[in-house]
Amino acid sequence: MLTNQPTFHDEQSLADAAEDLGNQALQQGLIHSFVVRHFADSRQFYIPDEHQEPLTPEQAYLQFKALVTSSD
Numbered sequence: 001m002l003t004n005q006p007t008f009h010d011e012q013s014l015a016d017a018a019e020d021l022g023n024q025a026l027q028q029g030l031i032h033s034f035v036v037r038h039f040a041d042s043r044q045f046y047i048p049d050e051h052q053e054p055l056t057p058e059q060a061y062l063q064f065k066a067l068v069t070s071s072d
Helices: 011-027 057-071
Strands: 035-038 043-046
Touching: 011 035, 011 043, 011 057, 043 057
Parallel strands: none
Antiparallel strands: 035 043
């Protein structure tokens, strides 16, 4: 469920929020898949376009939020 107030306060919680939004977009059929590569200190997000560079948690959050919000 989306709220108007972000629920993150650091990189880890931002990446968690991006994953949650990615899962929502997936469940709503807005994307076919996404991949998250976990590293010791960060995550990279890939949305199904193998020619696209990996997204940072910030970029992934904004892209997923735009997709989910526009579908409402």
